[in-house]
Amino acid sequence: MDKVTLQNVHNRIKSYIHNTPVLTSQLINTICEAQVFFKCENFQKMGAFKMRGATNAILNLTETQKSKGVVTHSSGNFAQALSLAAKQMGVKAYIVMPKNAPQVKKEAVKTYKGIIVECDSNLEAREFEAKRIQMEKGATFIHPSNDDAVIYGNATAAIEFLEDYPDLDYIFTPVGGGGLLAGTLLASKYFSKNCKVIAGEPIAVDDAYRSLKSGIIEKNETSNTIADGLRTHLGDRNFPIIKAHVDTIIRVEEDDIVYAMKLIWERMKIVIEPSSAVAFAALLKEKEVLKHKKIGVILSGGNVDLSQLPF
Amino acid sequence: MDKVTLQNVHNRIKSYIHNTPVLTSQLINTICEAQVFFKCENFQKMGAFKMRGATNAILNLTETQKSKGVVTHSSGNFAQALSLAAKQMGVKAYIVMPKNAPQVKKEAVKTYKGIIVECDSNLEAREFEAKRIQMEKGATFIHPSNDDAVIYGNATAAIEFLEDYPDLDYIFTPVGGGGLLAGTLLASKYFSKNCKVIAGEPIAVDDAYRSLKSGIIEKNETSNTIADGLRTHLGDRNFPIIKAHVDTIIRVEEDDIVYAMKLIWERMKIVIEPSSAVAFAALLKEKEVLKHKKIGVILSGGNVDLSQLPF
Numbered sequence: 001m002d003k004v005t006l007q008n009v010h011n012r013i014k015s016y017i018h019n020t021p022v023l024t025s026q027l028i029n030t031i032c033e034a035q036v037f038f039k040c041e042n043f044q045k046m047g048a049f050k051m052r053g054a055t056n057a058i059l060n061l062t063e064t065q066k067s068k069g070v071v072t073h074s075s076g077n078f079a080q081a082l083s084l085a086a087k088q089m090g091v092k093a094y095i096v097m098p099k100n101a102p103q104v105k106k107e108a109v110k111t112y113k114g115i116i117v118e119c120d121s122n123l124e125a126r127e128f129e130a131k132r133i134q135m136e137k138g139a140t141f142i143h144p145s146n147d148d149a150v151i152y153g154n155a156t157a158a159i160e161f162l163e164d165y166p167d168l169d170y171i172f173t174p175v176g177g178g179g180l181l182a183g184t185l186l187a188s189k190y191f192s193k194n195c196k197v198i199a200g201e202p203i204a205v206d207d208a209y210r211s212l213k214s215g216i217i218e219k220n221e222t223s224n225t226i227a228d229g230l231r232t233h234l235g236d237r238n239f240p241i242i243k244a245h246v247d248t249i250i251r252v253e254e255d256d257i258v259y260a261m262k263l264i265w266e267r268m269k270i271v272i273e274p275s276s277a278v279a280f281a282a283l284l285k286e287k288e289v290l291k292h293k294k295i296g297v298i299l300s301g302g303n304v305d306l307s308q309l310p311f
Numbered sequence: 312m313d314k315v316t317l318q319n320v321h322n323r324i325k326s327y328i329h330n331t332p333v334l335t336s337q338l339i340n341t342i343c344e345a346q347v348f349f350k351c352e353n354f355q356k357m358g359a360f361k362m363r364g365a366t367n368a369i370l371n372l373t374e375t376q377k378s379k380g381v382v383t384h385s386s387g388n389f390a391q392a393l394s395l396a397a398k399q400m401g402v403k404a405y406i407v408m409p410k411n412a413p414q415v416k417k418e419a420v421k422t423y424k425g426i427i428v429e430c431d432s433n434l435e436a437r438e439f440e441a442k443r444i445q446m447e448k449g450a451t452f453i454h455p456s457n458d459d460a461v462i463y464g465n466a467t468a469a470i471e472f473l474e475d476y477p478d479l480d481y482i483f484t485p486v487g488g489g490g491l492l493a494g495t496l497l498a499s500k501y502f503s504k505n506c507k508v509i510a511g512e513p514i515a516v517d518d519a520y521r522s523l524k525s526g527i528i529e530k531n532e533t534s535n536t537i538a539d540g541l542r543t544h545l546g547d548r549n550f551p552i553i554k555a556h557v558d559t560i561i562r563v564e565e566d567d568i569v570y571a572m573k574l575i576w577e578r579m580k581i582v583i584e585p586s587s588a589v590a591f592a593a594l595l596k597e598k599e600v601l602k603h604k605k606i607g608v609i610l611s612g613g614n615v616d617l618s619q620l621p622f
Contacts, residue, residue: 021332040580042580043334043579043580047580262617265582265617266582266617268354269351269353269354269358269581269582269583269613270580270581270582271576271577271580271581271582272580302580306573306576306577306620306622307622309617309620311617311618
């Protein structure tokens with residue numbers, strides 16, 4: 001990996017994604033006593049940064065591979081991202097989802113012409129079904145976060161951010177599967193002078209925090225957080241990048257997440273999902289030591305079920 | 312009124328307000344089979360276009376008048392707008408509000424250092440109290456919508472819109488007190504070749520629709536709409552402008568408003584208030600006859616109580 005490779009990734013996916021806007025809020029600057037810039041991936045196609053990694057992963061395939069389609073298991077944003085990215089390139093996307101996944105998630109995938117393959121609601125069934133499709137259809141498996149091409153695609157959010165604001169002192173991201181954090185770390189390494197990257201993580205699913213401490217990939221005992229995008233684990237592709245480069249991981253309580261989410265909805269008038277709010281909640285928690293800094297926050301997505309809001 | 316005067320108003324208030332962004336949505340273009348552009352006054356300072364009129368009205372005063380303050384009666388966005396505009400210029404703002412106004416509205420006014428004067432919850436008490444402050448303090452009364460300087464200030468939203476998109480065929484606004492609609496009509500008269508202006512109005516408070524039919528200002532029997540910013544009546548300053556220039560007024564049902572609001576929240580990831588959704592609901596209702604047109608929609612504001620959402 002080097003700067004040229006990442007720049008090429010950005011050049012390659014550019015026409016398939018939005019260069020999302022960066023918003024600011026005077027009130028939030030006042031609260032933080034800092035200059036805070038929000039990279040709005042909630043305005044990305046299909047509503048989340050995942051579009052970047054999914055697009056790059058498909059562009060990375062040979063024509064023969066593309067002709068046989070791609071497959072992933074996800075009931076979240078990556079399911080929609082892979083479906084839409086595949087649709088844009090005329091590729092089939094098989095999406096393995098648990099039978100009991102919310103109807104609204106299934107509908108979203110169908111909107112983007114993803115082919116839903118239902119399975120039982122456990123890891124083994126999910127992996128078995130994905131494997132079966134790989135074998136039967138010859139489709140290429142693309143992991144939602146633990147895949148180099150996905151990580152490099154995700155890096156483009158921070159590349160754009162640093163192109164527009166080259167003197168950011170910090171970038172905050174959430175950490176769940178680790179794909180966005182790893183990508184952001186690579187981008188800050190190659191596209192900034194000295195921008196540190198801090199991740200926010202819900203305390204209920206603090207596997208990344210514990211993995212960093214122990215040096216090996218830890219698992220979560222529960223998935224009990226409102227930040228539904230962050231319930232997954234790190235993987236062997238992204239953890240080494242995180243271990244090598246992350247500044248720190250800040251753990252936040254559920255109440256902090258809801259507070260941060262509400263503040264952004266009310267004051268910035270934008271819809272973000274709880275996972276996005278985790279990055280901002282981490283900043284709010286650390287604001288005393290970040291005074292007068294230039295701070296970027298990647299708002300990772302905006303896909304929420306409006307009938308299930310926490311306020 | 313002429314083009315130069317309006318241009319001067321814009322030049323004068325420019326540094327006190329945001330030139331708000333214009334957003335688009337591929338999905339909404341597909342639904343409407345048209346090109347739709349949203350002028351995001353929900354991103355305006357204090358969260359609504361009212362900031363424009365309030366700012367212009369205060370800038371219009373003499374230094375002596377400014378030194379004695381301004382007064383209005385409002386429990387909605389104009390209360391916040393006048394408070395913030397006055398604060399920015401070091402002017403006192405007295406805000407007459409009914410005792411039983413929601414605490415959240417009172418808090419918002421206090422944030423912007425508006426001086427709240429409570430009264431009973433009826434028109435007479437409100438007007439009496441405003442009159443008393445005019446007499447006692449020498450403060451200048453500024454009406455939320457039926458005031459030339461307010462109307463001209465509001466016009467600047469459409470002036471900016473037409474500067475960026477000079478070939479809009481239509482602009483949609485909501486109509487309540489009539490201040491935004493009248494301002495938009497003046498802007499389209501002087502700053503476009505042939506841009507027609509259409510207003511959306513909740514059927515439950517369709518005084519503007521009926522006034523246009525009868526030729527005189529009609530009143531509403533109820534205020535029974537979710538679009539809380541549109542419960543007021545037209546006035547003698549804005550009605551003549553509306554009567555002379557509006558293309559048509561489209562009435563929409565409460566369900567249409569909630570549907571339009573939800574569509575914008577879910578798909579555009581932005582927070583708009585129900586009154587803003589009325590303009591878009593009107594467009595959705597008329598979309599069959601507007602195919603292939605370039606259509607602007609002014610999203611008038613984004614101040615909602617998140618604990619009271621209709622979905």
